[in-house]
Amino acid sequence: MSCRVCSGRLSEFADFGPQPISDAFVEPGDTREEFSFRLAVGICQTCTMVQLLEEVPRERMFHEAYPYLSSGSAVMREHFEALAKTLLATELAGPDPFVVELGCNDGTMLRSIADAGVRHLGVEPSGGVADLAAAKGVRVRKEFFEEATARRIRDTDGPADVVYAANTLCHIPYMESILSGVDALLRPDGVFVFEDPYLADILERASFDQIYDEHFYFFTAGSVQRMAQRSGFELVDVERLPVHGGEVRYTLARRGARRPGPAVAELLAAEGSAGITDPATLRRFTARVEHIRDALVELLTGLRDEGATVAGYGATAKSATVLNYCGIGPELVPFVCDTTPAKQGRLTPGSRIPVRSPEAFSGPYPDYALLFAWNHAEEIMAKERAFRESGGRWILYVPEVHVV
Structure with missing residues (x-):
C-alpha cells in the first residue's frame, strides 16, 4: 500500500x-x-x-497474442499521423534525428516517421503487434523498455531527440526505471513526450471503465510534475486531447533545458481550482459509479424482461471492468460484436459473453446495442447508421446511463 x-x-x-x-x-x-x-x-x-x-504481472497482459491494434480506428490513425507531422516539423527537423517510441503497437505513428526517412525505433513487448509494425517497414525491438534497454539502444543507435509513448506509460508500474532509461537515452536537449488518459476527465465523466488492469497510473499535471522532478526532469508543456475519452499529452525535458510553457501553469491552476485530487471529489466519483452500475443493470434487466434484444458493441479492454463490476453476463447481453479477429469466436474474460464478428450485428439488428467503445461513439454511429434507421437504439453509460 x-x-x-x-x-x-x-x-x-x-x-x-x-x-x-x-x-x-x-x-x-x-x-x-x-x-x-x-x-x-x-x-x-x-x-x-x-x-x-494491485499490480498484475506484465507478462500476463503484454504478450505474443495481445489483441489491441492502434490502427483499428480511423480517428486514432489520423491522430498519430498528425502527431508524426508535428514531430517531423519540430523536434525531428535537425540533422540525422532519432525517435524512439515505447509501446509502438502495430506501428501506426512510426510508419509516418519511417516514410519520411527518419531514424526511428519502436520498443514493443507484444510480439504479434510488433510483427505487424515490422511488416509496415517500422524498425522494432521486441522487449519491455527499462533502463537496461535504453542503454543498449543508445550504445547501438546513439542518443534520441524524442522518446514518445502513447497510452503506454500509464501501463508501467516501475516508473523509476523508465525515467532513468529515458534519461540515459535522450540527448541533453531532447524531450520525453507521452499521452495517457487524464484523471480529471475520468472523474468528470465518471468513465470508470478507464480503470482496468493495464492502466496502472492515472496522471494529472500535478502528479506528473512531481514525478518528473524526482528524476531530474521538468514538465515543460501539456496539451489536452479529445481521444480515448480525454487525455493529456505531457512533454518532459531535463531540468533547466527548456522554459515551461504557459499551458503548464494554466492546467496546474485549473486542477487546483477543481480540487480533482481532494478526498471529497474522489468520494463523489465513487458514488456516481455505484449509481451507474445499478442503473445499467436495472435497464438491461428491464429490457430482457420485456423481450427486447440487446447486443454489446466493441469487446474493449475496458468493457471487462463494466461487465465484471456490474455482474453482467450472457443472460443480459447475449453477445458482443468486435472487429478484431483474435477476439471473435471467444468469450469475454470473466463474464464469458460470446464475441462475434461485425456481421452478426446486422443479422438481424438487435433492438438495443450497448456501446462499450463509447470513446469512438461518433465514428461508430456514423458507420452503423443503418442500425439507427432500422429503429435500433444505443445504450451508453458515460457520463450516466442513457439511451440514444
Missing part, C-alpha cells in the same frame, strides 16, 4: 472487486479458472499520484 513513485502512503477510494485480465479472451469450453486480481484504486497522500493497489 505504498506509492510506486515516491513510496508515500496510499489511500484507497474505489474498489471494483475481482477482475480478470481484460484482454484474456477465453476459448469456448475452457473451464479452467481465470486469473483474477482485486481492481482497487488509491491516491498517494504525498505526491497525489493515483494508481492501482
Whole structure:
C-alpha cells in the first residue's frame, strides 16, 4: 500500500472487486479458472499520484497474442499521423534525428516517421503487434523498455531527440526505471513526450471503465510534475486531447533545458481550482459509479424482461471492468460484436459473453446495442447508421446511463 513513485502512503477510494485480465479472451469450453486480481484504486497522500493497489504481472497482459491494434480506428490513425507531422516539423527537423517510441503497437505513428526517412525505433513487448509494425517497414525491438534497454539502444543507435509513448506509460508500474532509461537515452536537449488518459476527465465523466488492469497510473499535471522532478526532469508543456475519452499529452525535458510553457501553469491552476485530487471529489466519483452500475443493470434487466434484444458493441479492454463490476453476463447481453479477429469466436474474460464478428450485428439488428467503445461513439454511429434507421437504439453509460 505504498506509492510506486515516491513510496508515500496510499489511500484507497474505489474498489471494483475481482477482475480478470481484460484482454484474456477465453476459448469456448475452457473451464479452467481465470486469473483474477482485486481492481482497487488509491491516491498517494504525498505526491497525489493515483494508481492501482494491485499490480498484475506484465507478462500476463503484454504478450505474443495481445489483441489491441492502434490502427483499428480511423480517428486514432489520423491522430498519430498528425502527431508524426508535428514531430517531423519540430523536434525531428535537425540533422540525422532519432525517435524512439515505447509501446509502438502495430506501428501506426512510426510508419509516418519511417516514410519520411527518419531514424526511428519502436520498443514493443507484444510480439504479434510488433510483427505487424515490422511488416509496415517500422524498425522494432521486441522487449519491455527499462533502463537496461535504453542503454543498449543508445550504445547501438546513439542518443534520441524524442522518446514518445502513447497510452503506454500509464501501463508501467516501475516508473523509476523508465525515467532513468529515458534519461540515459535522450540527448541533453531532447524531450520525453507521452499521452495517457487524464484523471480529471475520468472523474468528470465518471468513465470508470478507464480503470482496468493495464492502466496502472492515472496522471494529472500535478502528479506528473512531481514525478518528473524526482528524476531530474521538468514538465515543460501539456496539451489536452479529445481521444480515448480525454487525455493529456505531457512533454518532459531535463531540468533547466527548456522554459515551461504557459499551458503548464494554466492546467496546474485549473486542477487546483477543481480540487480533482481532494478526498471529497474522489468520494463523489465513487458514488456516481455505484449509481451507474445499478442503473445499467436495472435497464438491461428491464429490457430482457420485456423481450427486447440487446447486443454489446466493441469487446474493449475496458468493457471487462463494466461487465465484471456490474455482474453482467450472457443472460443480459447475449453477445458482443468486435472487429478484431483474435477476439471473435471467444468469450469475454470473466463474464464469458460470446464475441462475434461485425456481421452478426446486422443479422438481424438487435433492438438495443450497448456501446462499450463509447470513446469512438461518433465514428461508430456514423458507420452503423443503418442500425439507427432500422429503429435500433444505443445504450451508453458515460457520463450516466442513457439511451440514444
